[in-house]
Amino acid sequence: GESVGLHLPTLSVQEGDNSIINCAYSNSASDYFIWYKQESGKGPQFIIDIRSNMDKRQGQRVTVLLNKTVKHLSLQIAATQPGDSAVYFCAEGNQAGTALIFGKGTTLSVSS
């Protein structure tokens, strides 16, 4: 599958490949992290979240990994489909309820 070690603004994969999108967050005090998918002309759509007491969480075809030591977050999408094509944003916040701070988006393009 395709992966990126550092944040890249775009990622192109073939249908069926696994995709890995990386994100670096800035605030050591953040203890809640969330991935959103945004399609053209739509608002961000919740994908998966993770709290700081975990380092991995799995959903349907998606896995989020959290490395607090280096303040790094990644989203893995298994068997990527054309419908996964969108811009993906990571966001950080805290469980005390402050608003989310969004990272730079990654545009995922899936070709069949």
Place this chain on the structure above:
Amino acid sequence: EAGVAQSPRYKIIEKRQSVAFWCNPISGHATLYWYQQILGQGPKLLIQFQNNGVVDDSQLPKDRFSAERLKGVDSTLKIQPAKLEDSAVYLCASSSHRGLEQYFGPGTRLTVT
């Protein structure tokens, strides 16, 4: 469950004019957020409400932007007067617990000419 509703979806105005956006959050959600998303960037918080009280408006340009949530449900965001750099998508989001699992509306795309 109905999602977050926003209107209008699109708005084109000239600089120095006024504009208002409306948001109806998911039923029962106490927390409401307004974000500004400039093309190619992630959303940036403008203001956060908890019921009808302001929790965070530190990034709201208060000389021209205002927002209210009078009855703790619907909210309006106003810009007066608009500048060219206000061209963006204005997103409304709501959550049932402060800061967690925010659900976004479709946004209002504002173009200032």
